Amino acid sequence: MASRFQKVLTNILRSGIQTTLEAEDEIRLLFINSIILVGFLALMVFALRDFFAGDHVYSLVTASLAFIVACLFFFIRWTKLVQVGLWFLPFLMAAFYGYLAASGGAGTSGALWSFSYPLVAIFLLGYRRGGLFTIGYVVFLGIVLFVPQLTPAWNMELDFKIRTIGTYVVISIFVVEFEYIRLQAQREIERGRKELAKTTDALLAEKSQTDGILHNIREGIFLVDEHLRIVGRHSDSLTQILDLDDETSWDFSTYFDGKLPEKEVQSLRDYLMMFFQSQVRPELLQTINPLETIKITTPRGRLKTLAFTFAAIKLEGRRFILASVRDDTLTAELNQKLKEEEDKAARQMRHLFQIIHVRPELLVQFLEDATDEIADINRRLKANSLQAQDDLMEAFYQGVHAVKGNAALIGLTSFSERVHDLENLVKDWRGKSPDWREILTLTIELSKIQAELEEIQALIQRMSTFQKEMANNTEPQDLVVMTVERAVQRLTAETGVQATLDLKDFVTDNLPSGHRKLVKDILVQFIRNSFVHGLEPAEERQARQKPLTGKIKIICQDRGPFLSISYQDDGRGLDPGRLRQTAIKKSLKNWDTRPDHEILALIFENGFSTAAEVSVHAGRGVGLGLVKTRVEASGGKVSVRSASGQGIAFDIELPKG
Amino acid sequence: MNIRYITPFIEATQNAFLELLGSKPEALTPFLVRREEVLDWDISGVIGIAGEARGVVVLSFPRGLxxxxxxxxxGQMKTSVDDDVIDTVGELVNIIAGNAKRGLEEFKLMISLPSIVQGDSHxxxxxxxxxxxxxxPFTTPQGHFNLSVGLENIITV
Structure with a gap:
C-alpha cells in the first residue's frame, strides 16, 4: 500500500509527467507542486479561521488566493507548462505577502510571512532570477513598511521594521548562497555521472569486442591456474573442440586421465607446472610441448587430433597459463591417408616393375599356384581346430617354400623375399606342435602375403583392363595422315591463311614403315612452305580471281618398285625472276643466263631463302634443302614444277625397299 | 597387422568369459579369412580400430551360443534371437572392447564403440x-565362437 500511496503522491508532485527530466527541472517541478499543495492547505485553513472569526474580508482574499493556487496546480498538470507556473508563482506570492505586510495581517504579524519569500523565489527560479525577485520584493517591502501612508491600518515600531528588513536580507543572502552551492554540487554530480556513463560505454564496447572474439574464434582459448584448473572466461569453441559436457570448473590435467597412459599424464602435469616457475625459459617450454599434436578420444567418444600451445602470463600478480587448442583432426586424417596411399603406391610400383619383366603366362601360372598353396595351408589350419594334425607345420612349411621358390623363379624378387621371411619362421616349428599363439603369428604373416598376392592380382587386372580399353579403340588413325592434318590446322590458325587439304588419293597402306617418318617430315616441310610462301591471303586471292580458300592436294601412288608422292598447292608458285635476283644477290655463280628449271631447283639449295625475315616457319633456307638431302639419302628423287601465280608441285619418288 | 594389436582382444575375450560365465574359452588354431567369405555365424559385434593401424575386430557367435x-x-530361457540376446551380446562385446582398450594403451590406437550385426550368414x-x-576360433562348453581381425598397418613397424 505504501508503494501505491507513494505512486499517487509522486504523480501529484510531478504533475503527471512520466518522462525523466533533467535533475534541475525535476527539483523545481517537485518544489512548485509542494508549495502549491502546502500553500493551498494553509490558505484554506486561514480562510476558514478568518471566516469563523468574523473577518470576512481576509477570509475572502485568502480563499480566492487558495482558488488561484489550485487553478495553477491544474493548469500545470494539464498543460505541462511548468515554466509558466515557475514565473507566475513568485508574482502571486509577492502580491499576497505584500498585502499581508501592508495590511498587518492577523495580530499585525503579516510581515513575518515575507521571510519565506527568498526561499520560494530562489528555489523556483534559481539564484539569479530568483535573486532579482528577492531584491524587488525587499524594495517593495521597504516602501510598504516605511511609507506611513501606505500602512494606515497599523503602526509598527521602527526597530521592528529595521529588524524585519535585516532578517529578510540575511535570509536572502543565505538562500542565494545555499542555492549557489547546491547548483555547483548538482553540476558536479552531473559531470561525474556523465563521465561515469562515458567510461561505462567504453567498457561495454570493449567487453562486446572481447565477447565477439571469444564467441567467434575457431580456436579454443582458455586460462589455466596453478591448480591446473580452467578458470575465467574461455572462447566458445573450447567446449566444442574438447567435447566437454560439463564446463564448470574442470581440471585441465584430469581431462587427459584415461585418454593418455598414466605416465604421460603425469609428465604432462609436470610440464604444465613448469609454467609457474619463473626460472624456466619460455622458448625451452615451447620446444618440449608434449601436446603439440596429440590424438585423443574425447569425452563423447570422438577421435580427435588436437594441437595445443601454452604461454605463461601474469594477471594482477598471479601466474596463469594462456592456452590455445586447435582441432587438427581433418588435417591429420588427410596426412595419414596420404601416407597410406604413398606406401601403397610405392609397393605397387615395386611389384609393377617386377611384374612387367615376367612373361604373362608364367605370371598367371604362378598366381594360380600360389593361391592354391595358400588355400591348402588354410584348409589345414581350419581342419586343425577340429582335429590336431601332426603334419600341419610340415605342410605349412612346404606350401610356403613352394610359393617362395616359384616367385624367385619367375623373378618376383621382393615378393619372394617376403615369403622367405615367413619360411624362416615356419622352419623352426617343423615336426613340432606349436600352440595357437605361435600359429597366430604365422597365420598373420601368411595373411599379409595373401593380401600382397591379391594386390598383385588387382594390379594385373587393372593392366589388362587398360590393355583391353586400348585394343577396343577403333583402328588407330594413320600417324602420317594425322600429322599432316594437324600441321594444316596449326598453320591455318597461326598464319590466318585458309586452305583445304585433299587426301583422297593419299593411300598410305603400302608405305613401307621405314619411310613413314621421312614422308611425314617431308610433307610437314611442304605444308609449311605452302603456308609461308605459296598460299595467298583471301584478299590477294580475290584480286587474282582465285577461290578464296587455298587448296593443298597430296597424292601417294604405288608404282611397282617406286612409290610416287606428289604434293601440290594453288598458291603464288615460284617467280623465276625473283629467284634469279636472289641468286645473283647471293652471287651463286653466273645465274642470269641459266634456264628456268635450273633456277627453280635452287629452292632445294641449303641457305637459299627468299623470305625477308627468319621466323619459326620460314627464312632459314634449310627446309627444302633438308628434303632433298634426305630423299636422296634414301635413294629417291625430288623435283619441283611451278607456274608463276598458279601454284607449285613437288614430285618425289622413293624406292620401296 | 601386428600380433600385439590382437593379443589384448584375445585376452579381454577370455577374461570376460571367465568372469561372466565361469569358464575360459580355449583358443584354437587360427586361419585366414577371405574378405568375400561368408562365415556361418548369426550375430557379430564389430569394433572399429583407427590410429597407427586401421580396420575392424569382429566377435561372431552362432545363434545357439x-x-x-x-x-x-x-536367467531367462532363450529359444530365439530376440532383443535381449542382441543386447546381451552387445554388452559382452562392449566389455571386451573396454578391457582390450587397456591392453592397447601403449599404442597409438583408438577403438570405437562396438556395433552389432545380426542375421543368417551375414x-x-x-x-x-x-x-x-x-x-x-574359440571353444567354450556352450559352443564355438570366432574372433576375426582385419587390420592394415598404417605406420609400418
Missing amino acids: AQEITTILT QIGWPSGSVPIVGI
Missing part, C-alpha cells in the same frame, strides 16, 4: 583394399 549366454546371464564390411584378415 548367443542364446545360451543370454540364458546364463539374464557378411562383415572389412576395410577396403587388400587387408589381411585372420580368424581365431
Whole structure:
C-alpha cells in the first residue's frame, strides 16, 4: 500500500509527467507542486479561521488566493507548462505577502510571512532570477513598511521594521548562497555521472569486442591456474573442440586421465607446472610441448587430433597459463591417408616393375599356384581346430617354400623375399606342435602375403583392363595422315591463311614403315612452305580471281618398285625472276643466263631463302634443302614444277625397299 | 597387422568369459579369412580400430551360443534371437572392447564403440583394399565362437 500511496503522491508532485527530466527541472517541478499543495492547505485553513472569526474580508482574499493556487496546480498538470507556473508563482506570492505586510495581517504579524519569500523565489527560479525577485520584493517591502501612508491600518515600531528588513536580507543572502552551492554540487554530480556513463560505454564496447572474439574464434582459448584448473572466461569453441559436457570448473590435467597412459599424464602435469616457475625459459617450454599434436578420444567418444600451445602470463600478480587448442583432426586424417596411399603406391610400383619383366603366362601360372598353396595351408589350419594334425607345420612349411621358390623363379624378387621371411619362421616349428599363439603369428604373416598376392592380382587386372580399353579403340588413325592434318590446322590458325587439304588419293597402306617418318617430315616441310610462301591471303586471292580458300592436294601412288608422292598447292608458285635476283644477290655463280628449271631447283639449295625475315616457319633456307638431302639419302628423287601465280608441285619418288 | 594389436582382444575375450560365465574359452588354431567369405555365424559385434593401424575386430557367435549366454546371464530361457540376446551380446562385446582398450594403451590406437550385426550368414564390411584378415576360433562348453581381425598397418613397424 505504501508503494501505491507513494505512486499517487509522486504523480501529484510531478504533475503527471512520466518522462525523466533533467535533475534541475525535476527539483523545481517537485518544489512548485509542494508549495502549491502546502500553500493551498494553509490558505484554506486561514480562510476558514478568518471566516469563523468574523473577518470576512481576509477570509475572502485568502480563499480566492487558495482558488488561484489550485487553478495553477491544474493548469500545470494539464498543460505541462511548468515554466509558466515557475514565473507566475513568485508574482502571486509577492502580491499576497505584500498585502499581508501592508495590511498587518492577523495580530499585525503579516510581515513575518515575507521571510519565506527568498526561499520560494530562489528555489523556483534559481539564484539569479530568483535573486532579482528577492531584491524587488525587499524594495517593495521597504516602501510598504516605511511609507506611513501606505500602512494606515497599523503602526509598527521602527526597530521592528529595521529588524524585519535585516532578517529578510540575511535570509536572502543565505538562500542565494545555499542555492549557489547546491547548483555547483548538482553540476558536479552531473559531470561525474556523465563521465561515469562515458567510461561505462567504453567498457561495454570493449567487453562486446572481447565477447565477439571469444564467441567467434575457431580456436579454443582458455586460462589455466596453478591448480591446473580452467578458470575465467574461455572462447566458445573450447567446449566444442574438447567435447566437454560439463564446463564448470574442470581440471585441465584430469581431462587427459584415461585418454593418455598414466605416465604421460603425469609428465604432462609436470610440464604444465613448469609454467609457474619463473626460472624456466619460455622458448625451452615451447620446444618440449608434449601436446603439440596429440590424438585423443574425447569425452563423447570422438577421435580427435588436437594441437595445443601454452604461454605463461601474469594477471594482477598471479601466474596463469594462456592456452590455445586447435582441432587438427581433418588435417591429420588427410596426412595419414596420404601416407597410406604413398606406401601403397610405392609397393605397387615395386611389384609393377617386377611384374612387367615376367612373361604373362608364367605370371598367371604362378598366381594360380600360389593361391592354391595358400588355400591348402588354410584348409589345414581350419581342419586343425577340429582335429590336431601332426603334419600341419610340415605342410605349412612346404606350401610356403613352394610359393617362395616359384616367385624367385619367375623373378618376383621382393615378393619372394617376403615369403622367405615367413619360411624362416615356419622352419623352426617343423615336426613340432606349436600352440595357437605361435600359429597366430604365422597365420598373420601368411595373411599379409595373401593380401600382397591379391594386390598383385588387382594390379594385373587393372593392366589388362587398360590393355583391353586400348585394343577396343577403333583402328588407330594413320600417324602420317594425322600429322599432316594437324600441321594444316596449326598453320591455318597461326598464319590466318585458309586452305583445304585433299587426301583422297593419299593411300598410305603400302608405305613401307621405314619411310613413314621421312614422308611425314617431308610433307610437314611442304605444308609449311605452302603456308609461308605459296598460299595467298583471301584478299590477294580475290584480286587474282582465285577461290578464296587455298587448296593443298597430296597424292601417294604405288608404282611397282617406286612409290610416287606428289604434293601440290594453288598458291603464288615460284617467280623465276625473283629467284634469279636472289641468286645473283647471293652471287651463286653466273645465274642470269641459266634456264628456268635450273633456277627453280635452287629452292632445294641449303641457305637459299627468299623470305625477308627468319621466323619459326620460314627464312632459314634449310627446309627444302633438308628434303632433298634426305630423299636422296634414301635413294629417291625430288623435283619441283611451278607456274608463276598458279601454284607449285613437288614430285618425289622413293624406292620401296 | 601386428600380433600385439590382437593379443589384448584375445585376452579381454577370455577374461570376460571367465568372469561372466565361469569358464575360459580355449583358443584354437587360427586361419585366414577371405574378405568375400561368408562365415556361418548369426550375430557379430564389430569394433572399429583407427590410429597407427586401421580396420575392424569382429566377435561372431552362432545363434545357439548367443542364446545360451543370454540364458546364463539374464536367467531367462532363450529359444530365439530376440532383443535381449542382441543386447546381451552387445554388452559382452562392449566389455571386451573396454578391457582390450587397456591392453592397447601403449599404442597409438583408438577403438570405437562396438556395433552389432545380426542375421543368417551375414557378411562383415572389412576395410577396403587388400587387408589381411585372420580368424581365431574359440571353444567354450556352450559352443564355438570366432574372433576375426582385419587390420592394415598404417605406420609400418
